Amino acid sequence: MPPSSTGSADRLDATIPGAFPGSEASSHDHVQSVSTHQTLSQSLYERRDEYTRPRNVRIKVGSWNVGAQKGTEQDIGAWFVDGKGLEKAFAGLGVTENAGERRESVREQEGRASKIAPTIPQNDGAAEPSGDEVGIYALGLQEIVDITSPAEALRPYSDPSVAKRWKEAIQAAMPDGYQLVAEQQLIGLLILIYVSPAVLPHIKNVSTTSVGTGLMGYMGNKGAVTARIVLGETTRLAFVNAHLAAGADKTALDRRNWDAGQITSRTRFDPITDVVGTTQAHGEVLGEEDFAFWFGDLNYRLEGMPGDDVRRLLTVHTQGLDTGTADEKGLSADGSPSSATPESTSKNSSNIGANEDEVPLPAEVDPASMQTTITSLLPHDELHQQQKAGKAFHDGWAEGPIRFLPSYKYDIGKVGVFDSSEKRRCPSWCDRILYRTRAAKQRYEARVKEQEEARKRDEEMKAKGLDHAGDDEEVLFDYDPDTDGDNADYDEYDANADPEPEPVSTKDGFSDEILLEYYTSHMRVLSSDHKPLDAIFSLKYDAVIPELKAAIHQEVARELDRQENEGRPSITVVVDRSTGSASPDNTNKTDSDFDGVDFGDVAFAKSKRRNITIANTGRVPATFGFTDRPIEEGLPEGPFPPWLSVTFDREPDKLDKTAADKAASENLHTAYTLEPADVVNVELKLKIAVTELVQNLNEGTATLDDILVLRVQQGRDHFLPVRGRWMQSAFARSIDKLIRIPEGGIRKLQHQKPSHDDPVQWSAPRELFRLTEAIESLMERTLAEWDMTGHDSDKAPWMHNAGWPFVKDPRYFADGTHEEILVKLYEALDCNEPFDAAFDPETAAMQRVEIIAEVLLQFLRSLQGGVVPEDMWEKIEAGIVTSEKSKRQLQPDEERLSTLEALSAIPHNNVCFILVTSFLQKLATEIANATKPDPKTPRSSMDLPASPQVSVRRKTLSKVPEVAVRQLINRNYATVFADAIFRSLNADKMREKDKAVRKERMVRVLELFLADTDQH
Template sequence: MATSNGQGPAANSSDAADTSTHTNTSTSTSTDAGTRTGTGTGTNTPLALADQASSYRVSSPTKEAWISHSLKKRRGEFVSQQQLRMFVGTWNVNGRGPATAAEMRAWLGFSSADADAPDLVVAGFQELDARAEAFVYNDAAKEQQWTEALVQALPGGYRKVAARQLIGMFIVVFVAERCYDSVGGVQTASVGCGIMGVVGNKGAVGVRLVYGDTPVCFVCAHLAHDAAQVERRNAQFHEVCRRLVFAPDDAGWPDPLAPRREPAGAVGVFDHAYVVWLGDLNYRVGQSEPSEPGGPGQADPGPSTYAELLALDQLRAAMGDRQAFAGFEEAAVRFAPTYKFVPGTARYDERRRPAWCDRVLWWAPSGGIGCDEYTAAASVLMSDHRPVRARLVADVWRVGRARRQAVYLDVLRELDRYENECIPTASLDADRVDFGRVVFGSRVARRLRLANTGQVPLEYGFVATPAYARGMPAWLRIAPGSGMLLPGEAAHLELSVLVDERSSAALTTLSEDLAAILVLHLTRGRDYFLQVAGCYEPSVFGCPLEILVHLRGPIRAMQRADFAACLASGQFSVPRCVWALTDFIARYGVERGCSCFERPPDRALMRVVREWLDEDQALDPAVLLQWRAEAEAEADADSHVARTVVEGRSPQLRLEPAMRRFSERTAVGSAIPMLANGGAASEALERMTLDTASYGSGSGSESESDAEPPTASVAAAAAAVGNGGSGSSSSSTVAVSALPHDIGIDTACGCLVDLFRSLPEPLVPFDMYAACVEAGGVSRAAALEALEILAPGRLNVLVYLLAFLRECVERGAVTRRRVARVFAQVILRPRDVEDAVVGEGAERFVEFLLIAQGQI
């Protein structure tokens, strides 16, 4: 037999290349008092074998399961198995002197003549030394006496390989001479968790050894006494499991099918193939002791009552509730309770309810342990406990490591061949999708066919790339973006482009192109690259306000360098597109007595208006307007106007005499130079007015007095509104909803609202949203004060817009409440929907800004 440093046995293997030495602690170490505090335990990571020639790393759980199953079928090629017969005994000796040879043999229960004599003898003792001074200094005398008693009782042919004492706890392991060369990797450890959680009057001592290539851990424990301390016993079990650790080594591994792992840290209790737990665990029957003494002595309750008593066994309850010893097993208990006896007699102490305090359990997650005998030595009377023994049989193995590695690599090659045959494949009917001309707010869709051309199910999805965290740009949607196809199936993917305020800024300023490369990934297959592209037409809709206030021409004619020069000019005014819309509404809507912002726009006409604004063209009233002589609407007006626009014809104007040309210098237009230099927010908002006298001061050949007035109904409504003083809806004699409307004016109003709604950042920036909404719930002064930090360019636009809207209210074209409801949603917007404030604060904020100085 090989030895390591002359200390004890060393494990050898069937493969010479794998021969390694492992130290064996054959002499005990004295009181460890729980000072060994190893951190963490090793893990048995399956299938992480690193071949020295080439590194194989298998990470997929499915692959690991397949390889493990393949190795299990071929385990006979590299694993040789045999059975290990073990005697495991526990005895609380109550501080008594060494037992006689006869008492020892009665406990052991076998002799040299037995054909099934155990290969390992594991004996655990508790209360070996009950003296008070044992807590202070280490005395190995008791250990030596009991070891000698065991040696005398054991038949010939056994050698001690490990021993460990901690105050009263003592574990010793003997191995049969015929098996001595099979044992290696021997280590011992101890942990105290008694007084103050560290003293060794309670705790455990443990031995780790490797039999063949099978690591086994033996734990001898003595847990808290007293029937009521169930929770403390449970806690001490978990404390021992956590703190009882051994030094890292490379001897044995728990699963013969798993690759040999490199030592990664301290070896814990459960880093073994088997754990055998023995000792005075002190679990009782019931939750308390009898309230009355049972007499001078109690007799054995008898086998007929064992089942009733075991139903109240605290250990079985803790195992069933998974409070302690979860996953452990125990053989059937068919012997009398082992505690508490009157020493030297067969009578139980009347002050204690009989209980099975002394137990032997085992943990074998993959099975492999059986029990031939589990009993107590009833004839051994020296202590208040009866010694307990278990005859266990465990399956142990030797692994031909070189052969195992060869089989493992062969299995990997087989898996690789299988995967190559079953790699999913697909076909796309195009690798490029062209969306053509794309404009703001209009959705363009294309379809792409994806087919499964392989022999296995196909899972697909668009994956993230460094350019796009979610796999595609914000302006692109793909439905479905992921899915599964069976062999022969196909799916039509719809790719759609929609440029909105979230994605328009970079596209409008030409800092980004409407183009991207997407990665379509097949699970366990290849990647397909898909190019998408389109031609985005820059638009004032979705354009940042910082650009709009500098534009001096059509946005469609701008180049990338022009945007930079535009921003560098330092000069800003009200955007031309805003002026064009408000001027049109003022000339042909407000002045003619039509309602504004009350009815939905015509979508076909809106596309026409957007084209005009993007090309910096004037709005053509001959195309947009459809004057009505009556207040009530006609049901087919929207479709009629849209049809005429598509056909390239101008709609018939009912009040053509009223369409005489207005002056180019209107009140709305004259507001631009007035506000161009900016100013303090409160001052600018207080002095905002429209030069109402300029309405009708035309520069054409006809004056306002020469123009034919509106029809009687329109004139009457306008007069009624004009008599309302301040122009608010509460003082008007005619409701705004009763005024006539024109689909062209409704469309221009809708475009104005959409223009501000489409700003990437609203007119009042996101960072000011909360303060402005809060001010809306306070007062007009608070609303004005909240705008003091508004940038000059934005302030100019806000003052201009509010001046126009106030004029609309005062002329009766719309109520102040309606303006607040419509524009509160576009002037003020939260950055995220979750940040939106519930209530009327935003609408009240806009209402306050519409109130002129001196009004209530």
């Protein structure tokens, strides 16, 4: 199993080659969600015979430990791609003869061997399938760098320049059109996979990885590089190039087994989507593929065999070669005097030089043959022993018959001379090519399951006392953990028999077949102390034909769509066109040309309504509701834009927990269920009244264009476009832009925006002039009418409300009562039209002044930057703070002058400030004079107007009744207009206490300008 997440290895840098893999969650964040709609894929899979065709491909797997020797890349193309360098006498499985009859002799070859030229025999020919006869080339190299060097073994990265040199050499030898589809390097390990032009279109889901098992258990001087490809969308192939621990002692053997287990448990490939459309939640591991090939320098030795004896046995056969070395000098392979004469060598070396009249014995029964010698040595092969003991490669791994000499260790530059150095290493089959099919692994797992079940039955019977029923009776099941782990039947094949084709049912249910055709070593390659070896497999597989699959896919989709439509919920959405308006482009097209809800022209604060009808036109009940709409980043989320509200003419469903959870999973905020033929009416209301949105619409950074999503459970989504055409407004603009709007109002600029380059038309916004003038005029009429009528029975609103007309008395001005009139006034302001047209002729002047006062406040609150911008207020407040700290109270005239001096830096804002404060001062004077409290009444019992905006203690007011009334009015006006005139920085981040202090300072500034200077 992979290391625990709590282990120290998890803290290793993930970039170190071969380090422990990270957590699966982080490694596979890119994995897509599993599709919930499997019907189409499953139906398509059931018809797989119609869109797959059998294909055949040869797979050539090669392995070579190059020992970090220079010049070895010059031999790679000749033996691996061209199939050269084989020796007939030691050919191996499938090789019967060499094509090159005039090839260079061994003596000549060894005589010219060098590091600057290929060592392959000259004039050699291919003795196995080569070139374009092979569809997939999979090459594993070991020790392409010197891994015995501490600098290389501990290097935190792989040097790509070395791999580049090898790739260039192999690509030069490949037939035209062959391409590299997978590569992975781990320090000295390199795996390269090339495919032919015919196979390339069938390669998908390539994934490579590496596992280091060297120093400290994870460094890359030992380990494996692996690759996974999917062939024809049906067949998973895994290739493992490994270099296991070296050494001939028991500890080294155990470490090799540990290395193999680590490689198996820690290898992770990227997830893939199978043929039925399911994407794995986690990556694939070794064992999930259909065919696996494990090759490399596995380093398993000949256990318990003296090296000198093995060399002597094998030298008997190599002396038949024209080596010009050991046999010529009369020496054995270990350097001792040879007792074998040329005659005896000829007699005992696999019938070499035998009498032509003699009938040659088959190699497997000839006691003097090389195969007999090999067969006698193989029982001592550690790999076979570990497989049989169930300690490594016992779970379905197989190997072709070994009919070639050990691949290690040879003198570099020699064909058949085993290690003549001081170490005199025992020859061994260190380099191997194993393969495993899905069927073989399943057979192994079935045996393990049977053994486990047998063990459990045996324990159960022993627990019942049935283990020894009598002296003559034996227990039915007897499990011994010390012996039953012996996998004596791990190799169900005859090691010397030619392989037979093995049928395999793939993971995705397709029928494949594999046959090992060749397994041999290339003895005539001299540039390394390891002989390279290769194995050639013939694979018959079912390949998906894309054109046929596409046609079947369409048929299946149409049929499923027909079946699904008959039984799925279905609704129809009808948009009411009776209130349609011209389309936004002002062409002759009408709302009928727009497949959605068109609100037409949209003005500030004006509500517009449209209706839709939803009908259940299916055969089953339909549950639906609006779900979150698709939006761009930064826009408000939810089912509706902030300027739209939606109302159904019925109550939503009352859902139990299961139904509520289902609705929540589909993001249905409210759900409604309609029976077949039932309908529901829905009203959509649009209103633009939020200052920020008005500003964005004016500037063109926002639009009234959105899409609502009506989701039907187990049905399809309906998309309902919604749009409107924004009519430019004077609200939510800056003073600097408003003073540049020409005569006629903002609507004159419907298709353009006010610019700083436009000439200044007004000293202050014309809208401000119009509103203040209208209020002053109406106030005069109101006061005059009141004086004339003399309403003794009911006091005037200003008699009991010191904030009137800006603070409404709910008895006369309830919220929403005058919404339509306000909208008409907003429109009149934007279009530069008379305000009187917005009122009913019978509307009293008193009510008119109240409503226009509301428009004035709305206009000031919406001004971008306000009358007194944030930075300007900071300067004014700084002066106030300085005065407060110095405890020197400025005279009112000095304070007013200080404020006006600060505002002089922004002259147009200064004009607006003076305009508004002068207007309020005049209004307050007129209302205070109209109140006229009885001067003879003591202040303690004086009937003063209420102060709705701010609490005022009576003892702080003037003892003069007229002055006290004026103070109340000024205080209320200043409080109301402080937020409308001033803008302050970071107000939302301030403490409530600090906000109150700042607000009081603003009110104080306004009171200075509202005060009647003639009063004392």
